[in-house]
Amino acid sequence: MTTARPTATRGGAPAVATTGTVALGADETRAGHATAERSIVAFCCRECAYAAADAAANARTPLPPSVRLVLLPCTGRVSPLHLVTALAEGADGVMVAGCLLGQCHYREGNFTAVDRVAFVQRLLETVGVEPERCQMFTMSAGEPPKFVAAVREMDRAIGALPPLKRGAV
């Protein structure tokens, strides 16, 4: 999953050190702005993405420190207002992580989310903000590596962009 760590995992304190800012690839460190400064809000479906995140955390896979998880019952709950407000209130990027298409536990919530994310991307484009700041990912509950890969990819994409400037309220 990640690079092998020299610290021993057997004996002594278990791998507490693997959480945090460790084990980021070289391309993640030469970013537009530092990993610790940017923040990504990940809206996660309870049935799949959040379960995958849970499994990844149990396996002590390090996530980029920039990501903040928000639990949703289904990605169909996410509205354009959530996504744009997150960006306006301090997030540099928002990602929506839901079930594989066609495998939504509420039948078609993730299709709704895909369309709403597409709509927000168009909104961002018209006001001159990079549409990559809002992205949709799909995975099943049994794929923690895919979730970690999605978060890393998002972190890399946001790291390549300049910080999002915000005007007064």
Next chain:
Amino acid sequence: MPITNRGREILDRLPPTQPRTSSSIGCEIERHEELCVGCGTCAKKCPSGASQRGDTFDVQQLLGTPADSRRGALGAALRRIARRDPVGLVEVPPRVTIYRTILYDAERCLGCGACARNCPAGAIEALAPHVEVTS
């Protein structure tokens, strides 16, 4: 907005003492676009197809909505991160039900008031027809 021919016909059939409430055919429909959330309920309820769900969305109009509404909150959030003024219309994907532009055709409207009764945002008003009905 003038009353439609069909509305006038029906009004003519009614006795003049009949109260003309907002549920009678022939109302004047007044739309308050700044309150509309674009949910498309009026388009679903409309018997004549006068209200229809459009495929585009005007971002400029979003930025001008009152701040106490949810749509106004979206506009305010968008204004904070905007780098330039929005130009033109944004295409709305089929499953995005909110913030959609509703096309309203006054010529096809019967004035039945179904849209006004069902509007969740209170953006449509059905005014009683002010038509002189002679017995």
